[in-house]
Amino acid sequence: MRLVGGPLHLRRRRPTRRETAVLERRVRQLSHPHFWKNFGGMYFVSVLIGSRCPHGIRSCSGCPYGDSVFAWSARFLPSSALPLPSGGSVTDTFVCSAPKRRGDDAAVLQREVAERRAQQATERRTRLENQIETKRRLTEKWRQYTCTPIRYFSTRDTEEKKYAAFDEATGLPTRRATGEALGEKEQKKLAKELARYAKVHEEFVAKGGEGWLAEQEKELASLCQALESL
Known part of the structure; x- marks a missing residue:
């Protein structure tokens, strides 16, 4: 890939899709520092200039692929922002067409970068808040199903004190707190409630039980x- 024209204000050839793909893959393989930015949907990479490559084109010192190199334009970023080594410099040319824009200077770019970072921070905060709300609802739901079905009524009744005795085999209440025995109709109603609880409790156990719930709370x-x- 070679420059078409010379100075910055002249028109330049846009690289082909294949050339761009090769460049992006090879540039990432370089061991020396590079500074990536994405403005207006186009990529630019800074290249620290050393000597001339075997092809006679200015490129990185020790460049493994000759003139197939992006060089950063001083129009887009001040050289002070690059990690230049001792004696290094930055070219004032580039081989990728620049997006057309008004006020193409460092101040505009810095403002756009700040706005983009602020937007990304807002999006990350919103994403985290949604994840937290989802995880909180999950833990609150399954925390209600930690006890075994046989202890369902007795555990819940520690505060309500509605019942005085429970069946040892099923866990169903048999007598009210007043000592009165429960009628058959009420026992059937409680049995259906217990069956619904037992079904969801089985799902809880299948997920991993209290160990799984502890992991969810840790993630929360x-x-x-x-x-x-943030």
Whole structure:
């Protein structure tokens, strides 16, 4: 790939799709520092200039692929922003067409970068908040199904104190707190409620039980911590 024209203001050839793919793959393989940015949907990479390559084109020192190199334009970023080594410099030409824009200077780019970073931070915060809400609902739901079905009524009744005795085999209440025995109709109603609970409890056990729930709560705490660090 070679420049068409010379100075910055002249028209330049746009690289083909194949050339761009090869460049992007090879540039990432270089061991020396590069500075990637994406403005207006186009990629630019800074190249630290050393000597001339065997093809006679200015390129990186030790460039493995001759003139197939992107060189950063000083129009898009001040050289002070690049990690230049001792004696290094930046070319004032580039081999990728620049997007047309108004006020194409460092101040405009810095503002756009700041706006983009702010937008990305907002999107990340919103994403984390949604994940936290989903995870919180999940843990709150399954925390209600930690006890075994046989202990369902007795555990819940520690606060309500509605019943005085429970069947040892099924866990169903047999007597009210007043000592009165439960009628057959009420026992059937409680049996249906217990069956519904037992069905969901089986799903909870299949997921991993309390160990799985502990992992979900740990993930929730990690998400909350990540949100606080933003």
